[in-house]
Amino acid sequence: MIDLHAHLLPGLDDGPSDEAGALALAEHLAASGVRTIAATPHLRHDYPDVRVEELPGRVATLQETVRTRGVALEIVTGGEVDAVWAQHQSEEALRIASYGGGGTDLLVETPYGELPPVLEELLFRIRTRGFRVLLAHPERNPTFQRDPERLGRLVDGGVLVQLTAASLVAGKRSRACALGHALIAEGRAHVIAGDAHAVGGRATLADALAATDHPRARWMVTEAPAAILAGEPLPPAPSASAPRRRRWRLGSR
Template identity: 30%
Template sequence: MIDIHSHILPGIDDGASTIEESIEMAKQAVSEGITKVVATPHHRNGSFDNEKKVILQEVAILNKEFEREKIDLKVIPGQEIRIYGDMIDDYGRGKLLSINETGTYLLIEFPQSHVPAYANKLLFDLQISGLIPIIVHPERNQEFIENPKRLYQIVKEGSLCQLTASAVTGQMGKKVKQFSHEIITHNLAHFIASDSHNVKTRPCDLRKALDTVENKFGLSMRYMMQENAEFLIEGKVVQKEPPQRIHKKKRLGIF
């Protein structure tokens, strides 16, 4: 398996704080059956700035450390970018990092409380420039929860979405789980990833999430999610079905 979203790089954001913690996270990932993990440190989120050059250096260091420790896990470079207006210019300046440097996919994070007014235009402009946006953890965004039409429109216009494993399994609460499942049901999700930060409070539980998907949505949905992770790191076109609207229900509410 491939985990496309992890904060495994030590000491650069709110994930692993030391190399020892990175090693613990790696061992946990391997025990889950994961062979490759995309390191996606936060960038431009108001607390952390991690540009492409730094991430590539840290990934190389961590891969060498795992080799020394005989941990069979390959770290792939990535970045979790908080959406901002100058993304296209900064990508051209070499500050932003596409997943595995394929020049194809960017992981993009929205503020938890809302979707910026300029988001649709920026996401469209990114696609015009040859980049495909992947919106991370949309199930936690308050505006999407209150108005699922916004998420539908973004996916309809070409962006992709990645759900968090612990949201799918219910570890983030019933309402987040419910909305995650609605997103899957309506063909608005294309990946599931751990978004792991440590081995205890935010662990890697990708296998459990994929088991949940298989049990509720069928084996073909699980395979799609797993295969899309492979296509992603290779810069290939991912599988997707036509998105459908989620009709808002009172029970989704605000959590």
């Protein structure tokens, strides 16, 4: 599986505070079935210590540590980009923040709390600079929960949606859970990611797959994120009317 959202780099944002914590998280992710992980620290004004130009070197250092410890996990560069932060960055900074430094796909954080009316304009400006936007965990936002069609219009316009695994296992009383599963059923979500910050802190991709038997879910942790890392169009997704695959269960590979 491929996980496109993780706070894995040590001592940078609200992820692991040191290398031992990062290594433990890498081991935990690999054990849960993740083979490729994007290290996506917060890139926003209240995390001034996260300097985008340093990210490739930091990823290379952690990758070497992980490899030395025998953990089978490929780490690719990325960032969880704040939509306002992005407006003030150079082309080169945004390229480095994009997945693998490829200059094609950016993970953009959904703002917390009520969404400002200007959000669509901010996303539009990022897209006109040549990036495909993967919107991080919109299902958790109260404005989108109240007005899912606002999110639907963004998706219909080409924005991709990343659901967080924890949302999908949160249970019937969770509005994030309801919206997340509805987006999968409607074909309006494209990626499931862990958004891990520490070992055991959140549900894994395996947990999320166990919470749904919709065939699109596995596509959202394999083929779709692979296409995003490659900067290519997403391949066709399986629909619920397709022949049922064996339900994925914890512990199976």
